[in-house]
Structures are given as structure tokens and as C-alpha cells.
Amino acid sequence: MGQRITGKVRAAHGADDPAMAAELELPNPRRLLIISIVAIVLLGLSVVIAAAYSILSINETAISVETERAEVALEVVLRDGAPDAAAATRLADDFVLNGARFGDAASALPGEVSLAVPGSQTRLLWTPRRIGSELAQHLAPIRLLASALFLAGIGIVLNRLYRLTRLLEARRRAAQDLAARDTLTGLANRLGFEQQLARSASGPALLYLDLDGFKHVNDSFGHGAGDELLRIVAARLAALAREGDCVARIGGDEFAFLRSPPTSRAELAELAADIALALSEPVRLGATQIQIGASIGIAMGNEHEDRARLVAAADAALYRAKALPGHAFVFADSPRIASAA
Structure with missing residues (x-):
């Protein structure tokens, strides 16, 4: 039995145990939510960036076309006169150059573009139409409405996703708890025990129990009575646990009591005596009253840093205790025998 349990504990620390591997492969819902929010934000940013890029591209194209038209218009106007106010007015009215005027490059206002006047230091200045920006302004109400609807939809999706x-x-947590819980007694099962052992701080102590006389109960009163006895034993063991302890049904009539640190040899001996006393109290099964006991093997965590060795030591101590007459508990590191009866 020691090799079998030790192998289970090794599996709990590695990737060979299918249940543990399946648990590690489960996606984290909170992470999925965060990833979804980030993806939605990136999608929104991509839409905004694409819209801004489209506006800039349309504006650059419009300015380029208007500059070409201004070159032709300037050539036509200068055939009839000098670059003066009248010529500027004609350029503004006849050739649709908004705010057209003549001046030097230093007098250009923000947003204006300039074009050199042939044979002169003067430049033609005007404010070109930025069609992309104008279109965005005209579509602003529609854009705001669409943005509001989009944000509302995103809010609904995020709420549903949350x-x-x-x-x-x-x-997921309920499934994990169910997988690590013994359905008959409500205690942790072997998987739950292995998980708790893997998470426990350094120096936990382990008491490994085997009921004395359980087979006789099953054979004499049936499996239903045996199940009821196991539930009573589980309740008595759980009543002796303190915060941080783990009481588990390993299988059949075998139980494990993992005592969290700090602890001492004297405390563990007292706990083993309390367990033996609690389990020796008579149990009524129907019209019959029976009495059972338990053999207990104890391993100190500070003497077995490796979790697998801790379990193996407690299991070996249990076998030594079962070989003794009466109900006994035995420390794994000592040949001395302590009677719990």
C-alpha cells in the first residue's frame, strides 16, 4: 500500500495524473474576460485609427488637387495683371480659392498653403478645403449615434460575458470541489488529500488510519450499515480537526488526517489518543450497538520534507500498528510502541 500511495503523491506533483492534468488545462474564465475586453478595445482603436487615416488621406488628396488648380488659376490671372488684391479676389471668387491673398511665406497663417508666384518673391496664400474633415463634421451626429449604439452593444456583450x-x-470550482470530495462521507477523497498535501506548508504531520473491525460490520450487517459507520467515523474525525487540517477518506476504511504545522510529537500523540477514544465510542446501527477502533501510523513532517516519503512513512507506521494487539498508534521514526486503548 505504501508504494501505491507514494506513486499517487508523485503524480500529484507532476503531469502524469490525468485529473490534475485536466485541471491545469482548464481555461481561466477571468482571463478569457480580460482577453475579450482587450480585444474589443483594440478593435475600437483600430476603427478610430482607420477613420483618422481615411480623413487624412482624403484631405491630402483634396489639397493636392486644389494646389494643381491654383497653379493653373494663377497663370490665367497673372496674364491680365500683377499679383495684387484684385487678382486675389478674382482667384477667390472665380477659382474657389478660399481666402486667397498674396504675401510672403512668413505671413502664412495656420492651415494655409502657399504657392510661389513666378518671377516674384510673393507667394499665393489660401486656405484649402479639407474635404475629409468637412465630411466628418457633417456626419458627426450620425457618428455619435453609431458610437453610442456600438458602446451600448459592447456594454451588453461585456455584461453577458461577465x-x-x-x-x-x-x-469550475464546484466541479473541482466535487472531484476532490468523497461522496459518501463528505470528506476529501484521495485526490483532495493529494492536492492539500501538495499545497501544505513545510512540516505537516500525517496520521494514517485503518478501522479495526470494519470488515466484520460489512459481513454481518451489510454494506448499508458499513456506509453508515463510515459516515459516523468521518463526522468524529472532522470534529477533531482544526483550521488548516485536512481529513480525507483515502479508500475503503482508510482515512488520513493531515495536521498543519506547527505541531509537536506530544501534540500528535495526544491527537492520536483522541482519535482512538472518539472512534472507540459505541455506534448504534439499527437495533445493534457495536464498537470499533483504529490503528494509526504517524509521520512527522519536519522529519520527511519530501511529501511522498511522508506518506510512505505514515503508511509503514500504520502496518506496524496493525500488527500489534488492540488499538495502537505508532510513530514512523520510533520502534517504541504506544497503546491507544
């Missing part, structure tokens, strides 16, 4: 995430998280 609720779904919480539901998935609750079901």
Missing part, C-alpha cells in the same frame, strides 16, 4: 464568466468560474 455573468457567463462568473457562472463558468462557479461551475
